[in-house]
Amino acid sequence: MSKTLPLTGNYACAHAMAQIEPDVVACYPITPQTELMHKFADFVADGKVKTEFILVESEHSAMSACVGAAAAGARVMTATSSQGLALMWEIVYIASSLRLPLVMPLVNRALSGPINIHCDHSDAMGARDSGWIQLFCENSQEVYDTTVQAVKIAENKEVLLPVMVCFDGFIISHTTERVDILEDHEVKEFVGQYQPDHPLLDVDHPVTYGPLDLPDYYFEHKKQESDAMKNATQVVIDVGKAYKALSGREYGIFEKYLTEDADYIILCMGSTAGTAKAAADDQRARGNKVGVLKLRMFRPFPADELAQALAGAKAVAVLDRADSFNALGGPLWGDLRSALYGKCSVPVSNYIYGLGGRDIDIDMIGQVFEDLKAGKYSDKAYYLGVRE
Amino acid sequence: MAISLKKLSHKESPIAPGHRACAGCGSIIAIRQVLMATEGPVVCSMATGCMEVATTIFPYSAWRVPFIHNAFENSAATMSGVETAYRALKKQGKIDKEIKFIAFGGDGGTYDIGLQSLSGAMERGHDLLYVCYNNEAYMNTGIQRSSATPKGAATSTAPAGKAIPGKKQYSKDLTEIMVAHDIPYAAQASPHNFLDLMKKVQIALNIEGPKFINILTSCHRGWRVPQNTSIDVCKMAVETKFWPLYEVENGVYKINYKPKKDVPIEEWLKTQRRFAHLFKPENRHIIDELQNHTDQKWKKLLDLAGEK
Numbered sequence: 001m002s003k004t005l006p007l008t009g010n011y012a013c014a015h016a017m018a019q020i021e022p023d024v025v026a027c028y029p030i031t032p033q034t035e036l037m038h039k040f041a042d043f044v045a046d047g048k049v050k051t052e053f054i055l056v057e058s059e060h061s062a063m064s065a066c067v068g069a070a071a072a073g074a075r076v077m078t079a080t081s082s083q084g085l086a087l088m089w090e091i092v093y094i095a096s097s098l099r100l101p102l103v104m105p106l107v108n109r110a111l112s113g114p115i116n117i118h119c120d121h122s123d124a125m126g127a128r129d130s131g132w133i134q135l136f137c138e139n140s141q142e143v144y145d146t147t148v149q150a151v152k153i154a155e156n157k158e159v160l161l162p163v164m165v166c167f168d169g170f171i172i173s174h175t176t177e178r179v180d181i182l183e184d185h186e187v188k189e190f191v192g193q194y195q196p197d198h199p200l201l202d203v204d205h206p207v208t209y210g211p212l213d214l215p216d217y218y219f220e221h222k223k224q225e226s227d228a229m230k231n232a233t234q235v236v237i238d239v240g241k242a243y244k245a246l247s248g249r250e251y252g253i254f255e256k257y258l259t260e261d262a263d264y265i266i267l268c269m270g271s272t273a274g275t276a277k278a279a280a281d282d283q284r285a286r287g288n289k290v291g292v293l294k295l296r297m298f299r300p301f302p303a304d305e306l307a308q309a310l311a312g313a314k315a316v317a318v319l320d321r322a323d324s325f326n327a328l329g330g331p332l333w334g335d336l337r338s339a340l341y342g343k344c345s346v347p348v349s350n351y352i353y354g355l356g357g358r359d360i361d362i363d364m365i366g367q368v369f370e371d372l373k374a375g376k377y378s379d380k381a382y383y384l385g386v387r388e
Numbered sequence: 389m390a391i392s393l394k395k396l397s398h399k400e401s402p403i404a405p406g407h408r409a410c411a412g413c414g415s416i417i418a419i420r421q422v423l424m425a426t427e428g429p430v431v432c433s434m435a436t437g438c439m440e441v442a443t444t445i446f447p448y449s450a451w452r453v454p455f456i457h458n459a460f461e462n463s464a465a466t467m468s469g470v471e472t473a474y475r476a477l478k479k480q481g482k483i484d485k486e487i488k489f490i491a492f493g494g495d496g497g498t499y500d501i502g503l504q505s506l507s508g509a510m511e512r513g514h515d516l517l518y519v520c521y522n523n524e525a526y527m528n529t530g531i532q533r534s535s536a537t538p539k540g541a542a543t544s545t546a547p548a549g550k551a552i553p554g555k556k557q558y559s560k561d562l563t564e565i566m567v568a569h570d571i572p573y574a575a576q577a578s579p580h581n582f583l584d585l586m587k588k589v590q591i592a593l594n595i596e597g598p599k600f601i602n603i604l605t606s607c608h609r610g611w612r613v614p615q616n617t618s619i620d621v622c623k624m625a626v627e628t629k630f631w632p633l634y635e636v637e638n639g640v641y642k643i644n645y646k647p648k649k650d651v652p653i654e655e656w657l658k659t660q661r662r663f664a665h666l667f668k669p670e671n672r673h674i675i676d677e678l679q680n681h682t683d684q685k686w687k688k689l690l691d692l693a694g695e696k
Contacts, residue, residue, distance in 0.1 A: 023477060057507070057508030057511070058505075058508070060465070060504075061468075064458055064469065069473035072469065073477065074473035091458065091462065094458055200470055201431065203429035203431065203485060203487060206455070209456040210457035211445065217447065
């Protein structure tokens with residue numbers, strides 16, 4: 001039995017966290033994540049969750065405390081945005097290398113400088129090689145559902161990697177939508193009890209976390225981390241299926257929207273997928289065979305699956321909400337081209353858009369479809385919606 | 389409970405032999421003393437530094453108790469997470485043991501890069517003991533100056549050169565900064581007086597809330613002293629009042645050791661080649677300044693302890 005509530009992305013996420021009821025949450029406020037933290041603080045203050053809530057003095061300490069608490073044997077969450085993630089960065093890598101299954105909502109916000117509080121994906125992209133699973137959400141419903149699933153993905157023994165649940169700052173985090181919420185017990189049964197393998201608090205079986213790993217072992221440990229990331233793809237799919245059985249809502253590694261017979265496909269992530277779907281509908285109404293591929297799982301990167309999904313297209317455009325400053329193109333585009341190389345010769349163009357919260361609308365995405373149809377192509381990124 | 393040497397001689401050290409600390413390392417001695425003073429289960433964290441490197445080279449670990457190293461600046465924040473997890477799981481009935489928590493850091497990881505993390509953990513009131521093994525510079529990375537380095541000391545980043553005679557600034561009084569957090573217990577100790585040090589650890593672990601102990605530990609590489617003088621040189625720091633042994637429990641100061649006679653600071657300085665250049669005529673004024681500074685600090689401490 002579910003109920004429907006009007007929730008912002010932040011509140012949807014806080015509701016999911018309250019129902020997961022982690023043992024420990026260590027958090028530091030930052031716009032636009034703040035309301036998520038406020039809402040969760042309300043749950044704590046009202047005694048609705050048993051969670052011990054640590055109000056740390058920085059995001060660096062938030063992630064540090066999360067690492068300590070998770071190594072101790074607790075189920076642990078935090079949440080951040082932008083500069084917060086940047087400050088955590090050092091410990092973000094340590095969390096994944098210690099194979100601690102943290103879950104962290106990342107309310108996507110542009111990185112400074114210049115300082116800006118609005119959405120782009122530069123924060124998430126800065127951590128794309130950190131050994132965290134990264135799942136992107138299109139709307140508040142997906143934020144809720146993905147947060148619940150993230151716990152089960154992270155804690156899978158074949159994975160044991162932390163998960164970032166990414167959703168667009170303000171566009172999702174502050175927009176009220178209808179969200180279907182599961183019953184508390186359904187969420188609890190779905191995520192189950194956390195069973196840590198070698199907790200620090202098992203004082204009868206002392207373990208050393210975080211030893212110095214020199215050239216004789218470091219490489220093997222990083223390879224194990226890499227293997228765990230490979231295992232994650234199937235686990236994300238399986239957890240998505242199990243969640244469908246519970247909620248009726250289906251989740252995979254990406255969503256194909258009108259792509260089956262599409263000549264022209266746009267690949268994008270986050271809230272822009274909703275806008276792109278509307279643009280695709282417009283094109284379809286005019287008889288143009290276009291589709292949208294919404295990537296949900298950015299890490300691990302589903303290279304083979306994407307190559308298969310795009311094989312029938314005449315041209316593809318990738319929308320990147322971050323620049324790589326490599327004088328070439330955006331990070332999603334770079335990964336996709338690498339995934340397709342040698343498998344699929346479809347031309348893939350790149351549009352960098354929406355930096356610092358710059359709006360993207362249906363007409364702009366419609367223009368990208370028109371570009372694809374007209375054969376407009378460059379091996380360098382185009383910039384969409386910028387004054388030049 | 390009184391510390392009995394007889395009992396201690398039968399206690400297995402929580403730090404196993406075979407670690408890779410230097411012969412004559414003051415820090416590993418101090419850490420062993422801290423751990424030997426514990427009586428029940430204990431979980432430890434350690435900032436990146438000599439002691440972390442020397443005790444945990446994979447696949448070996450000298451730690452017979454649960455141990456976590458996270459990074460350089462976050463031993464306190466990491467332990468605050470461990471301690472919070474303990475409270476969370478205990479509340480839920482998933483753990484029933486009484487466990488104590490000790491976070492370690494060197495002066496780099498405590499006075500400097502880890503100060504924010506330490507301050508935050510103390511302010512939040514976690515039930516943990518933070519122990520700084522203060523060897524007065526970043527010894528692990530090659531003897532660079534820290535804010536704990538005494539004025540005048542030569543380090544690799546503040547060397548005794550022709551224009552600048554070593555470190556220009558006095559060391560930061562971190563113990564007093566911790567006292568200013570109004571924590572229930574803060575103290576200074578030295579491994580030469582191990583009974584005092586271990587007693588302080590026991591007092592601290594029996595107090596609920598955040599505790600801090602600052603231990604002066606010699607480093608023969610950085611202080612440039614013979615390896616067999618590591619304890620003597622710590623003792624002389626106390627005898628010259630450079631490193632007073634005192635404790636502050638619930639705001640009440642107590643000086644644990646008052647030297648019988650006034651030993652000039654140069655008696656401590658001259659034992660260490662990091663201060664050798666101060667004995668040149670043109671640098672003698674620095675010794676005078678150090679003496680003056682030490683006298684003033686001691687007088688202030690006497691005042692605070694109500695012993696004018």
